[in-house]
Amino acid sequence: xxxxxxxxxxxxxxxxxxxxxxxxxxxxxxxxxxxxxxxxxxxxxxxxxxxxxxxxxxxxxxxxxxxxxxxxxxxxxxxxxxxxxxxxxxxxxxxxxxxxxxxxxxxxxxxxxxxxxxxxxxxxxxxxxxxxxxxxxxxxxxxxxxxxxxxxxxxxx
Numbered sequence: 001x002x003x004x005x006x007x008x009x010x011x012x013x014x015x016x017x018x019x020x021x022x023x024x025x026x027x028x029x030x031x032x033x034x035x036x037x038x039x040x041x042x043x044x045x046x047x048x049x050x051x052x053x054x055x056x057x058x059x060x061x062x063x064x065x066x067x068x069x070x071x072x073x074x075x076x077x078x079x080x081x082x083x084x085x086x087x088x089x090x091x092x093x094x095x096x097x098x099x100x101x102x103x104x105x106x107x108x109x110x111x112x113x114x115x116x117x118x119x120x121x122x123x124x125x126x127x128x129x130x131x132x133x134x135x136x137x138x139x140x141x142x143x144x145x146x147x148x149x150x151x152x153x154x155x156x157x
Contacts, residue, residue: 003062004035004045010056017058017068024072025100025134028053037067054135071133078130079108079120090125100136109134 020038031050036042043061053059055071081087090108094101099116102109109130110116117127 001034002041002043002065004043004047004059004067005062006047006060007051007053008058008060008066010054010058013058013066015066018061018065020068020070021059022070022072023053024074025136028069028071038070043067052138055133071135073131074134075112076109076130076132076134077112077117077120078128079110080106080126080128081108082124086124090120090123093119093123102134102136109136 019041021035022038023035029050029052030045031047033045034042035045043059045059053069055069057069058066059069060066079090081090087103087106087108091101091103094108094110094116097116099110099113109132111134112129120127
């Protein structure tokens, strides 16, 4: 079994990928884990420290091949605000509850949760079901490569 020993961010290496791996957002926080690639091969991810991988990032195998991370589609809510100020208010309420969110200029994507949906609709947001890849904003600790594990489930198999 080959090992993935490092990673590169999307666009950092122009070489083509030799395979792909489809992972949901909560499965893209990796350090040591066995993965089955799209072509059927199994690889052992064996990184020196935990890393949060995004869609388009790639694992580097010990033989130099690259494996592209593909974000799996997930069941989400699309939260549509009235305007930019309303979007900021909604983002504040989600962050205050440590709720993961993918914040875009005209919408926010979150994992489905009926209690949060009720709160958002009470705040005047339009909430619709969506199925698409999920890439939430990461906190300051993740942005600097720290493995802060205070909230949310991380996969360290």
